[in-house]
Amino acid sequence: MTSTVPAIDLRAAYRAQKDELDAAIARVTGSGWYVLGPEVTAFEEEFAAYVGAPYAIGVGSGTEALHVALVACGVKPGDAVFTVSHTAVATVAAVELAGATPILVDVDPASYTMSARSLEEAVGAVQRAGTPIPRAIVPVHLYGHPADLDAIGEIARRHGLLVVEDCAQAHGARLNGRRVGAFGRASAWSFYPTKNLGALGDGGMVVTTDPDVAEQARLIRQYGWETRYVSSMPGWNTRLDELQAAVLRVKLARLELSNAHRRDVARLYARGLAGTALELPRVRAGAEPVWHQYVVESPARDALRDALLARGIGVQVHYPLAVHQQPAYWKRLPRIVSLTATESAAQRVLSLPMFPEIADSQVEAVCAAVADALSPSGHLVA
Numbered sequence: 001m002t003s004t005v006p007a008i009d010l011r012a013a014y015r016a017q018k019d020e021l022d023a024a025i026a027r028v029t030g031s032g033w034y035v036l037g038p039e040v041t042a043f044e045e046e047f048a049a050y051v052g053a054p055y056a057i058g059v060g061s062g063t064e065a066l067h068v069a070l071v072a073c074g075v076k077p078g079d080a081v082f083t084v085s086h087t088a089v090a091t092v093a094a095v096e097l098a099g100a101t102p103i104l105v106d107v108d109p110a111s112y113t114m115s116a117r118s119l120e121e122a123v124g125a126v127q128r129a130g131t132p133i134p135r136a137i138v139p140v141h142l143y144g145h146p147a148d149l150d151a152i153g154e155i156a157r158r159h160g161l162l163v164v165e166d167c168a169q170a171h172g173a174r175l176n177g178r179r180v181g182a183f184g185r186a187s188a189w190s191f192y193p194t195k196n197l198g199a200l201g202d203g204g205m206v207v208t209t210d211p212d213v214a215e216q217a218r219l220i221r222q223y224g225w226e227t228r229y230v231s232s233m234p235g236w237n238t239r240l241d242e243l244q245a246a247v248l249r250v251k252l253a254r255l256e257l258s259n260a261h262r263r264d265v266a267r268l269y270a271r272g273l274a275g276t277a278l279e280l281p282r283v284r285a286g287a288e289p290v291w292h293q294y295v296v297e298s299p300a301r302d303a304l305r306d307a308l309l310a311r312g313i314g315v316q317v318h319y320p321l322a323v324h325q326q327p328a329y330w331k332r333l334p335r336i337v338s339l340t341a342t343e344s345a346a347q348r349v350l351s352l353p354m355f356p357e358i359a360d361s362q363v364e365a366v367c368a369a370v371a372d373a374l375s376p377s378g379h380l381v382a
């Protein structure tokens, strides 16, 4: 039958840069400096230049990047932060960590990113209610596809809201020729190993165009220390370590190449799956996605997932439950607008294997397995 194709292969990513990674790790282990040092500083400069923003502040994870970014931007208890429910729970968790109230907005069914129309409706409803106070918008560039920042930015300006981009899945994605991450007041990045730019452990980054936000974020990540042992404001500990920064510098040098490989894989899938009953990903005009995931849609998603897993294809569902459907959230979060497209996506989306080192023959094996599963003899029941 078909060969086994994993959902992702992190060992292949390590092998692709083994010598440089091993050298970077040895450089740090021998340096005697392990947390917030010269590697972190160099990586912050290199990453800020890559994104096209003046400031980058390394932190402990993507969740913490969003938490720190929101607090550094002045978000506080009593504030409303508008974000989506079709995302990693971390997006919404970070809003609550900042003490604010998440207001969940529907997604655009074509891009799975924040619907500007739903956002407008939610902002209006919260304004009329008078509480919580509308403060910020967190669009998520899900699956590597840039959110509709033109329309979202226009709504933000009209209502005096700040924008903090969740870029955890979109390292290198562009909108209208500009990389995401410098459209709003700040952006939050994750370097979890499976992301397009992944460390060998946890890591995150706050990027900002605002010197005051950069200064606040720098203080917050280390106990509010202005200088060692002197806290000028309350902070906590969410630092990036030297090993991860050194590893990420090596990986950043290859990011454009690995994103180009993902683009090639997406093209192969589009060709190989054309004519099947699957709905294939759509790319909005002006958007250059980085294909963190290749997500297809089927009304018989669960049966198709099982059929592909049975054929040795590592498919995944991102995400089987929207955040407002999770046990931790569903009774607590305010319901302001309809989340119809969000709930439909949770039932229909399926992520096919996607990683830069996947072989063309593996992509072809996935396409063949899909065709087989969807054929009359494929035993796929809707």
Ligand SMILES: *Cc1c(COP(=O)(O)O)cnc(C)c1O
Pocket: 061, 062, 063, 064, 087, 088, 090, 091, 140, 166, 168, 169, 189, 190, 191, 192, 202, 203, 204
């Ligand atoms: C991964 C991810 C996060 C959280 O990042 P961690 O580094 O795992 O804390 C936040 N938002 C989105 C959209 C993500 O994919």
